[in-house]
Amino acid sequence: MRKPIIAGNWKMYKTLSEAKDFVEQLKDKQVDSSKVDAVICAPAIFLDQLVQATNDSFVAVGAQTMHEEKEGAFTGEVSGHQLQDLGVSYVVIGHSERRQYFNETDESVQQKVKAAFENNLTPIICVGETLEQREQNETVNIVSAQVMAALEGLSEENVEASVIAYEPIWAIGTGKTATADDANEVCQAIRETILDGFGEEVANSVRIQYGGSVKPENIEELLSKEHIDGALVGGASLQVDSFVKLLEAGQNA
Numbered sequence: 001m002r003k004p005i006i007a008g009n010w011k012m013y014k015t016l017s018e019a020k021d022f023v024e025q026l027k028d029k030q031v032d033s034s035k036v037d038a039v040i041c042a043p044a045i046f047l048d049q050l051v052q053a054t055n056d057s058f059v060a061v062g063a064q065t066m067h068e069e070k071e072g073a074f075t076g077e078v079s080g081h082q083l084q085d086l087g088v089s090y091v092v093i094g095h096s097e098r099r100q101y102f103n104e105t106d107e108s109v110q111q112k113v114k115a116a117f118e119n120n121l122t123p124i125i126c127v128g129e130t131l132e133q134r135e136q137n138e139t140v141n142i143v144s145a146q147v148m149a150a151l152e153g154l155s156e157e158n159v160e161a162s163v164i165a166y167e168p169i170w171a172i173g174t175g176k177t178a179t180a181d182d183a184n185e186v187c188q189a190i191r192e193t194i195l196d197g198f199g200e201e202v203a204n205s206v207r208i209q210y211g212g213s214v215k216p217e218n219i220e221e222l223l224s225k226e227h228i229d230g231a232l233v234g235g236a237s238l239q240v241d242s243f244v245k246l247l248e249a250g251q252n253a
């Protein structure tokens with residue numbers, strides 16, 4: 001059985017004091033880390049202090065992106081090597097906002113995923129289709145191609161350790177959620193793509209999240225589906241109470 005993974009993506013929200021306050025409140029909650037993996041993907045400027053603040057707790061810390069090179073003249077960027085040095089465990093790669101606003105491509109996603117593993121970071125690899133692509137029945141083709149591009153050249157062991165986040169772009173921050181059945185169908189297609197490329201054992205082990213307007217009211221149904229192993233959550237991860245409800249749903253799934 002795959003352990004659910006609930007990751008909050010804070011995007012460009014919170015000040016440092018708000019972030020620390022959130023973590024202090026969260027640490028007091030009863031969450032069983034043997035039943036659910038809890039991750040907070042915070043703005044890069046907080047990562048150092050959040051790693052310290054979450055030390056010895058059930059919460060792991062993730063970054064929201066990284067550069068594929070170890071170091072260099074890349075103004076404003078942060079490398080996997082630097083994230084590892086801070087004690088960060090996860091990194092979101094290829095979020096649709098990065099693809100849309102920062103020109104990330106399947107090729108750069110592939111390089112970043114490879115670099116993440118070279119630095120002992122677990123990538124949360126985001127894939128998803130636009131509304132137009134969905135209306136043209138292109139969802140499975142688009143998403144499968146994104147998955148294969150991101151995983152190309154990885155060892156079976158690394159593919160198995162990857163987390164894939166299926167996030168239909170039209171559902172992000174809009175309040176529109178894919179139905180649990182639709183989301184499950186695409187997650188199943190992702191698993192079948194991985195099965196074709198890397199075999200049954202890998203496909204059965206890799207964890208696939210759904211993301212896009214996930215909240216306490218809809219997470220249980222999403223997690224009840226066979227191929228959905230967790231959630232990548234934006235808005236509903238910003239308040240302690242709702243994030244804890246999401247973690248509890250993961251714990252009980």
Ligand SMILES: O=C[C@H](O)COP(=O)(O)O
Pocket residue numbers: 009095167171172173174175211212213214232233234235236
């Ligand atoms: O990374 C998270 C996703 O973009 C979903 O964001 P949302 O839960 O606010 O729709």
